Amino acid sequence: SSVVSVPGPPGPPGLPGSPGYSNPVRNSTQCLEAHRAAEGTLAYVSEKGGELYIRARNGWRKIQVCVVCDLYQLLRSLHLVALNAPLKGDMRGIRGADFQCYQQARSMGLTATYRAFLSSHLQDLATIVRKADRNDMPVVNLRIVFIGGEVLFSSWMSIFSGNGGIFDPSTPIYSFDGRNVMTDSAPEKLVWHGSSTVGIRLTTNYCEAWRTADMAVTGQAALLQTGRLLGQHVRSCSNHYIVLCIENTYVGNSHQRRN
Known part of the structure; x- marks a missing residue:
């Protein structure tokens, strides 16, 4: 004869886990990483209303809006x-x-x-x-x-x-x-x-x-x-x-x- 298992009552809640990690620069630059570019190259990403990045030695870095005017000068x-x-x-x-x-x-x-x-x-x-x-x-x-x-x-x-x-x-x-x-x-x-x-x-x-x-x-x-x-x-x-x-x-x- 088959035995039917009946689930017991739910256990106590576990300890809260560590918060998830999000890297918006990485998300925005995933499309850039596929392209090889020389150090100093500027790139514009149209996502999130438009962002400006520069290629540094160790990857792409976002240029903050506050320095865009200085960059223009x-x-x-x-x-x-x-x-x-x-x-x-x-x-x-x-x-x-x-x-x-x-x-x-x-x-x-x-x-x-x-x-x-x-x-x-x-x-x-x-x-x-x-x-x-x-x-x-x-x-x-x-x-x-x-x-x-x-x-x-x-x-x-x-x-x-x-x-x-x-x-x-x-x-x-x-x-x-x-x-x-x-x-x-x-x-x-x-x-x-x-x-x-x-x-x-x-x-x-x-x-x-x-x-x-x-x-x-x-x-x-x-x-x-x-x-x-x-x-x-x-x-x-x-x-x-x-x-x-x-x-x-x-x-x-x-x-x-x-x-």
């Missing part, structure tokens, strides 16, 4: 970069110099517009950057440290205050191919600019609008070791000196390299 900057080789005064005019800035920037995957840091018969140096970007964006070098670069000047117009464009000469100025022109092998660290200390063209000292390398013609240059980007040194246009390029319009994150 870091992104807003104008890059000052040297051409890969020094040039004589004959640059085929300002358009030729501008084209070299454009060409070398594009060859490195930089999508912003770069123009030569020079005065000419067509322009005063101080007016190259558009008015909306002249006062509220720092001028930085090309070194990517998390986001942005190392600050050379607090703003574009601060260069032209009349003090000769004072900056810290220990801060590197990089060429498009990554050399620090402040410490490379070039014996003279001079940069052409053809300008006064307030960024106005000097028509007698800009190598005939950057169209001649004649030894008898002169151009205005600055000696970088002195920490003055607009130093007033008159030199023969036959010399090979550094030519700088300025990102003349901030356009979102266009300073970042494209893969």
